[in-house]
Amino acid sequence: MSRHVVVTGASSGIGAACARAFAAHGDRLSLGARRRDRLTGLVEGACIAPLDVTSPTSIERFLAAATAAHGPIDVLVNNAGLARGVEKIAEGTGEAWREMLETNVIGLLEVTRRVLPTMMAQGRGHIVVIGSIAGHKAYPGGGVYCGSKRALQPICEAIRMETLGHGIRVTSVDPGMVETEFSVVRFRGDAERAAKVYQGTRPLQAADVAECVLFATTRPAHVNLDTIVVMPTDQASPHHVHRATT
Ligand code: NDP
Ligand code: 8X3
Numbered sequence: 618m619s620r621h622v623v624v625t626g627a628s629s630g631i632g633a634a635c636a637r638a639f640a641a642h643g644d645r646l647s648l649g650a651r652r653r654d655r656l657t658g659l660v661e662g663a664c665i666a667p668l669d670v671t672s673p674t675s676i677e678r679f680l681a682a683a684t685a686a687h688g689p690i691d692v693l694v695n696n697a698g699l700a701r702g703v704e705k706i707a708e709g710t711g712e713a714w715r716e717m718l719e720t721n722v723i724g725l726l727e728v729t730r731r732v733l734p735t736m737m738a739q740g741r742g743h744i745v746v747i748g749s750i751a752g753h754k755a756y757p758g759g760g761v762y763c764g765s766k767r768a769l770q771p772i773c774e775a776i777r778m779e780t781l782g783h784g785i786r787v788t789s790v791d792p793g794m795v796e797t798e799f800s801v802v803r804f805r806g807d808a809e810r811a812a813k814v815y816q817g818t819r820p821l822q823a824a825d826v827a828e829c830v831l832f833a834t835t836r837p838a839h840v841n842l843d844t845i846v847v848m849p850t851d852q853a854s855p856h857h858v859h860r861a862t863t
Contacts, residue, residue, distance in 0.1 A: 621687040622834075623647045623680075625670055625728060626697030628655035630797030631747060634823035635694050636660045638831045647683030647690075650697070670697045670724030680731055689739055692834050693732045695725045696747045698765075700803040703758035714761045721765035726772065733776070737783040743834050746773055747826070748791040750848060756855045766791075770844075777841075786841040788833040793848030794820040794858065817860035818851045 622639045626632040628650030636648050640660040648656045649668025656665040664686035668679040683690065698721040701713040729744060736742025751759055752766030773787045780787075800811035826847060833842040851859040 620644045620691035620834075621647065621683075621689065622692040622694065623683055623690050623732070624649070624694040624696055625668060625724075626650050627659065628652045630799060631792070631795060631823045631826045632694070632696040633659060634827035635696060635830050636663065638824070638827040639692075642831060642835070644692075645687045647679075647687055649679045649683075668697070670728055671719045673727055676724075676727055676731060680728075689735055690732050690742065692743045692745065693729065694745045694747070694830060695728060696745075697724060698747065700751075700759070700762040700799065702803065702805070705758055706760050709761065717761050717765050721762075722768050722772075725769065729776070733780065733785070736785055737780055741784040741838065743786040743788065744773075744776060745830055745834065746787070746789045747830075748789040748844075750791055750793045750846060750855055752791060753846070754854055759855070773843075777843075784838065786834075786838075788830075788842045789844045790826060790829050790833065791844060791846045792821055792826050792829075793846075793852045793855070794818075795823060795826055796820040797823050817862075818858050819849055820852075821847065821849050 622644045624632050624635050627636045627648035636646055636659050639646055646660050646663040648659065648663050648665050650656060651667065651669050653665060653667040664683050666679045666682040669675040701716050746769050748769045749766040751763040752770060755763040769789060773789050777787050796815050800814045801808055804810045829845050829847050833845060836842060
C-alpha cells in the first residue's frame with residue numbers, strides 16, 4: 618500500500634537517498650530542506666517545500682503543505698542534522714553548539730511532536746530517527762555533536778513508552794561513516810579537508826543507509842526495529858578506521 622513518507626533534510630546525502638528509496642518502493646513523498654532548489658526533480662510527484670527545522674513557523678508551513686498534498690503521515694524520517702566544527706570543548710563556541718543542538722535535538726522534537734498526535738489517533742505510524750555511532754561513543758572534538766546524537770536515544774525510548782498501545786513504531790538508524798556532504802558542512806566548506814575523512818577507506822554510501830531505513834519501515838506492523846547500527850566493514854568505532862597504505 619502506498620504510504621505518505623515525510624523526509625526532513627532531503628536536499629542531500631542520506632535524506633535524498635531515502636527519498637529515492639521510498640519513491641522506488643511506491644510511496645508518496647513530502648520532502649523538506651532549507652535549499653528547496655535541490656529538492657526539485659529529486660523524486661517525481663513529491664511534495665517539496667522549504668523546511669528549516671529550527672523554525673517552528675517553517676515546520677508548520679511545511680507540514681501543512683505535506684498533509685494538504687498527500688494526507689496523514691505514515692512515516693516520518695527525522696534526518697535533518699549536522700555537525701559543525703571539531704573544536705574541543707575548551708575551544709568551542711556557543712554558536713556552533715547551539716546550531717547542532719537546535720537542529721539535531723530541538724528541531725527533531727519540534728517536527729515529531731507535531732506529527733505524533735495524528736499518528737496516535739490513526740493507530741499507526743513510524744518515526745525514524747537518523748542517529749549516529751557518535752551517539753554511542755564520544756570522541757575528542759565531537760563532544761556536542763555526540764551529545765546531540767546520544768540525546769536521541771532516551772527521546773526514542775520515551776516516545777515508545779508514551780505511545781504504547783497506539784501502534785507507533787520508533788526506529789533509530791545509527792550509521793558510522795557515510796560519504797555525503799556531512800564533512801564539508803562540518804569543516805565549514807573546506808572540501809579538501811572533508812575528502813581526507815574518506816581517503817583510503819571505503820565508507821558507506823547514503824543509499825546503504827536508506828536501505829536500512831526502508832527495511833525497518835517495511836516490516837510487518839507488529840515488528841519494531843528499535844535500533845540499527847550500520848558501519849562500513851572498514852570501521853570499528855568513530856576513530857578506528859582501516860585505511861589502505863599507498
Ligand atoms: P548532508 O550534509 O549531506 O545532509 C544533511 C541534510 O540536513 C541536508 O539535506 C540539509 O539540508 C539538512 N539540514 C541541515 N540543517 C537543516 C535545517 N535546519 N532544517 C532542515 N534541514 C536541514 O549530511 P548527511 O546526509 O550525512 O546527514 C544526514 C543525517 O545523517 C544527519 O542527521 C547526520 O547527523 C546523520 N549522520 C551522518 C553520518 C555521516 O557520516 N555522513 C553518520 C551518522 C549520522 P539544507 O542544508 O538544504 O537545509
Ligand atoms: C557522523 C559519524 O563518526 O563522524 O555521525 O561522528 S562521526
